[in-house]
Amino acid sequence: MKLAWIVFIKELTDALRDRRTLLMVVLSSVAIGPVILVALSALIAGMEQRAEAREVYAVGMAQAPTLRNYLERQGYSIKEAPADHELQLVSRRFGDPVLLIPKDFERDLAQGTMPVVEVVSASANQRAQGSVGRITQLLQGFNREQAGLRLAFRGVAPSLLQPVQIEERDLADPRARAAQLTGMLPFFVLMAVLYGALNAALDTTAGERERGSLEPLLMNPAPRAALVLGKWGAVASVGMLIAVLSSLSFLPAQWLLRSETLAAMFQYGMREAMLFLALLLPLAAALSALLMAVAIRCKTFKEAQANSTVVILAVSMLPVTTLFNQEGEKPWHLWTPALAQITLMGRVLKGEAMGAADLLPPLLVAAVVTLLCVAFVARQLRRAAVR
Amino acid sequence: MIEVQDLSKHFAQGRGRKARVVQAVQGLSFRAENGAITGLLGPNGAGKTTTLRMIAALIAPDAGRIHVDGVDVIAQPALALSRMGVLSDARGLYPRLTARENIVYYGRLQGMTAEAAHTRADALADMLEMKPLLERRTDGFSQGERMKTALARALVHDPSHIILDEPTNGLDVLATRALRESLRRLRDEQGKCIVFSTHIMQEVERLCDQVVVVAQGRTVAEGTVPQLLERTGHTDFEACFVSLAFGDTASRSVGGAAS
Numbered sequence: 001m002k003l004a005w006i007v008f009i010k011e012l013t014d015a016l017r018d019r020r021t022l023l024m025v026v027l028s029s030v031a032i033g034p035v036i037l038v039a040l041s042a043l044i045a046g047m048e049q050r051a052e053a054r055e056v057y058a059v060g061m062a063q064a065p066t067l068r069n070y071l072e073r074q075g076y077s078i079k080e081a082p083a084d085h086e087l088q089l090v091s092r093r094f095g096d097p098v099l100l101i102p103k104d105f106e107r108d109l110a111q112g113t114m115p116v117v118e119v120v121s122a123s124a125n126q127r128a129q130g131s132v133g134r135i136t137q138l139l140q141g142f143n144r145e146q147a148g149l150r151l152a153f154r155g156v157a158p159s160l161l162q163p164v165q166i167e168e169r170d171l172a173d174p175r176a177r178a179a180q181l182t183g184m185l186p187f188f189v190l191m192a193v194l195y196g197a198l199n200a201a202l203d204t205t206a207g208e209r210e211r212g213s214l215e216p217l218l219m220n221p222a223p224r225a226a227l228v229l230g231k232w233g234a235v236a237s238v239g240m241l242i243a244v245l246s247s248l249s250f251l252p253a254q255w256l257l258r259s260e261t262l263a264a265m266f267q268y269g270m271r272e273a274m275l276f277l278a279l280l281l282p283l284a285a286a287l288s289a290l291l292m293a294v295a296i297r298c299k300t301f302k303e304a305q306a307n308s309t310v311v312i313l314a315v316s317m318l319p320v321t322t323l324f325n326q327e328g329e330k331p332w333h334l335w336t337p338a339l340a341q342i343t344l345m346g347r348v349l350k351g352e353a354m355g356a357a358d359l360l361p362p363l364l365v366a367a368v369v370t371l372l373c374v375a376f377v378a379r380q381l382r383r384a385a386v387r
Numbered sequence: 388m389i390e391v392q393d394l395s396k397h398f399a400q401g402r403g404r405k406a407r408v409v410q411a412v413q414g415l416s417f418r419a420e421n422g423a424i425t426g427l428l429g430p431n432g433a434g435k436t437t438t439l440r441m442i443a444a445l446i447a448p449d450a451g452r453i454h455v456d457g458v459d460v461i462a463q464p465a466l467a468l469s470r471m472g473v474l475s476d477a478r479g480l481y482p483r484l485t486a487r488e489n490i491v492y493y494g495r496l497q498g499m500t501a502e503a504a505h506t507r508a509d510a511l512a513d514m515l516e517m518k519p520l521l522e523r524r525t526d527g528f529s530q531g532e533r534m535k536t537a538l539a540r541a542l543v544h545d546p547s548h549i550i551l552d553e554p555t556n557g558l559d560v561l562a563t564r565a566l567r568e569s570l571r572r573l574r575d576e577q578g579k580c581i582v583f584s585t586h587i588m589q590e591v592e593r594l595c596d597q598v599v600v601v602a603q604g605r606t607v608a609e610g611t612v613p614q615l616l617e618r619t620g621h622t623d624f625e626a627c628f629v630s631l632a633f634g635d636t637a638s639r640s641v642g643g644a645a646s
Contacts, residue, residue: 006495010484017483212477216540219443219473220496221465386446 003222007230008237015200015238022238025199029192030246033185034253037266040182041257047130048260050095056135057081058099064106067117070142089120095127097135109146182266186345187319189246189276190338193284194315196242197235198308201291204231205377205384206304209296214385228378232289232370239284247276267351275348278359279341282366286337287315289373296380318342334361337369388580389419389442389548394451395604396437411437412604415451419582419597421547424574426591427584429601430632435584436476438601439552442582443473455548469497472546474554478537482526486517486536489525490543497544504543511539515569531562538569549573551583555590567594588625602632 016022054076061068061078071078081098088094100118102108108115119135121128148158208214217227250268257263294311295304318339334340340362347354396412412434419425427435441448442455444464453460453467460467480489487508494504512518517535520528525536534554542549549570555563571594573579585591591598592612600608600615608615608631612624621627 003496003498006492010481010488010492013488014481014483208479211479211482213479213481215445215475215477216473216479216493216537217496218445219468219471219475220493221468221498222496223465382445386440 001226003226004229004233007222007227008233011200011204011231011234012237015203015234018199018203021199025192025196025242026245029188029195030242030249033188033192033246034249034256036188037182037185037250037253038256041262044262045260046127050127050131051134055079055096056099056138057085057096058101059085060101060103060105061099063103064101064109066106066109066146067101067142070145071138074138074141076138086120089122089125089128092122092125092127095125095131097121097128097132099135099139112150182349183346185250185349186276186342187316189243189280189345190283190319190341191316192246193239193243193280194287194312197239197284197288197291198312200235200238201288202295202301202304202308204235205292205295206298207301209298209384210300214381218382218385224378224381228374228381232285232292232374232377235288235292236285239288240281243277243280243284247273247280266349268349272348275354276345279344279348279362282363283337283341286366286369286373287311289370289377293373293376293380296377296384314338334358335365337362337365340365388421388454388456389425389550389582390452390454391418391438391442392416392452394438394441394453395449396434396441396446397449410604412441412448415601415604415606417599417606417609419548419580421580422574422578423596424570424581424583424594425597425599426595427582427599427601428586428588428591428628429584430586433601433632434604435586435601436552439473439475439550439582439584442550443471443475444468445475469544470546471548471550472541472544474538474541474549474551476552478533480525480528480533480536480540483524485522485524486512486528486532486539487521489536490540493540494543499544507543507545508539511542514572515539516565530557531559531565534558534562534566538566542573547579549579549581551581553585554583555585555587563590570594588628592624600628600631607631 054074055078056071056076057079059081061080068078082088082094085094085098089098098120100120102115102117105115105117117139119132119139121132123129147161151158151161208217218224251270251273254263254266254268257266290311291308294307298304298307315338318336319342321339329343333343344354344358344362347358394412394415395410398409398411400407400409415434415438417425417427427438429435437446440446442453442460444460444467447461455467455470458467458470480486481492484492487505490508490511491501491504494507495501499507508521512521515535515538517532517539520532520536525533528536534557538551538554541551551570554566558566567590570581570583574581574596583590596611598608598610598612598615599606608618610618615631616622616624616627619627619630621630
């Protein structure tokens, strides 16, 4: 055990001295989650701002005093759309849909011949497209009011046209709603851990072979198990370090949230960070062992990189299954490494209750994977040294 | 003292139809005394590296016995390894560690305390004249500097037996001389048992007390340089080696080509 500790200290020093690689990992994977969160909040803040601005851009509103009256009663201010709005919408310089009012709007409305009001937008223009629903609903409201007035004028109860009153009741709590937006965050955290462990795992196995330092290492009387345990411990520590950094990075990132609604919905405190860590630390240990097991068979660092792509691909593709899967969470999800962590981290973000029974399967799987892979590396070590 | 008896090892190469068996070592025997330098001289592919790897317990022999100071290497590899300092064919260092850290790491793996390992690293740096290198990271070391660091690493636990696989490979004249001098001092001052493999005649002539000529995995001849010269009737050691390793026909054709 003492020997394993010596190997551990040496490998950890070695890995931490690889400053440039470490810096790249920290910058690219640890920072990306918070950056995306902040970008997301800026986007939502922009959308909220436009919704709050309550502006409607129109051409020919002067010909429709009734509509104007309705819109203004709803608290909207009406603005004249620029003359070349079509061009601007297509080239995404203009971010609001435009209402086109026909010349005879008022007359047609009075005669009941259904004037056509166009809502002009470009579906490739996401900013404008985001507001189309809002404008359409506004116009529907106008329709309903007009219809109601006409029926009342003829002495008919409006309930004839609308036999059922519909009211929506949203059961999702604000955090669950936010999780639709923040659902991708666990994925980034997971990839950060994977990339954090990757370099160290490859360096202590395939890198050691390529340098020609594995053979002399095995000519020490230290048992192979001690060597492998020390190496694995160091790689797992680097992975865990990245896990801690990326889990904690969301705490300060919250302060940067520009959208107040998102800030209110995205509740990430110490409790959530701790739950993230409880999920990520065992996974970091298992992924480290797995990457080492893949790399020990490779003669060079480059070959190991190519081979570890399979692991990276598997880990990054598993969460995608939850996207395609419309049937919701299945029991086997919790027994699949990476997928289990993504699922449970998602639940943490949604603020759903989670018991030990949910945490146990991924922990168990991680322990088994670690054990198998470490044993495999120990078995392969001597053969790898001489080949 | 290192005793090797009837050592054999084969490797299977390739798969399926292309598979073939390579007999790397077959029935090799020799004996290396304490306080002497024994040279394992043989052409490329004679099985020198494989033999040294078996002595260092890195690969298990198919047959034969290896004893280091009476310790059976196959039965008690850890005990045997603690008595051997091995400089193998692969002598990679950790580029992000300093020379001292490289040396001390191996000392710790040999069971030394940190303090003892550091003291020993200083002593070895003195002996190998590499004091200025000690605190530098090994990244960017020259071949000679690497060699010295690797040798110091192999000797950190002050082993009574030193095994070197082609130690002068890639070294220039000065570095080779320095190494030769170090080996002589280890033999004369500390009475070590030194075994090294080489295919360079000069090395053997200048350094070895005892020569083991190896060809095609077998011991072809054993003795001092004068003894071997006498046995073959040559005055030139190169010609002597060629006739021992490849037989007399090859020796004559090489001699003919030279004259």
